[in-house]
Amino acid sequence: MGFRLNIKGADEISLGMDNILEASYKSDTPDDSDARATDLGVIIKVKGKIITPVNGETEDDTRKLAKWSLVSAEKADAYRDLTLDVISGDIVVRSIHLPHAFIVDYTEDYTDKNGVGTFFAVFKQKKEKTEDVTLEGGYSSEN
Template sequence: MGFIVKVESSSETIDLSLESIQTVEFSTDTPKDSNARSTDLGSTVKITGKILTAVDGDPADSTVKLSLWSMVPVEKADCYRKLTVDVISAGQVVRQINLPNAFVVDYQETYGDTEGVGTFSLIVKQKKDKLANIVLNGGYPAA
């Protein structure tokens, strides 16, 4: 199984490849103290992966762009971006997750002397008033 992540804004595109992404978690957040279906919903995607070194003339990975996105202040419209995650297995897109108004909740990078360059963790949420715009697809051949 592999993952392809794409983050798009009006000014740039961030592409993370199969080699970089290790795990993806998609969750629907509901209040834990509710005894009935709540209107206070949220949707979160957590992505973890490796920070890769550019070798043999390859371009550097896009994790530095993720880090910069995480620091865009709320006053700028660019803090909201389109996030697309493809979950691929055996040449099939098992699930495609589209969050058209995603924003960064948390971003971390960890470095060590045994992991190679390092790892990253990105947590994004869909803008609450745009939850109906989330699209989940799957079951078709990968491009």
């Protein structure tokens, strides 16, 4: 199983199978509701490895994620176009597209035991744009 995360905005951010260790999707409604709530949130969580820039690169894409997490809510760039692909073999099992995503939380942990460290990011779709979220899958990852 592998993952691809592509984010389009002021910077293009691409994290792939060499970076991402885990990913999850959640459709979230209030737990205290007795009927289908209109308050629906869409959440994606991603955990991965920080990879050191090589070959003269100025930064890796995890650094771009960290910088995006600092963008003020008042700026248009706080919201970006995010696609997470979950891949098994050569098949995209799930492709989740959040066209108005923002970062809720971003954390980096560093260690001297295994590589540089890890990152953990939580993304949400802008609430009034939930209907724009798409979930697809069942096609070749070569597309």
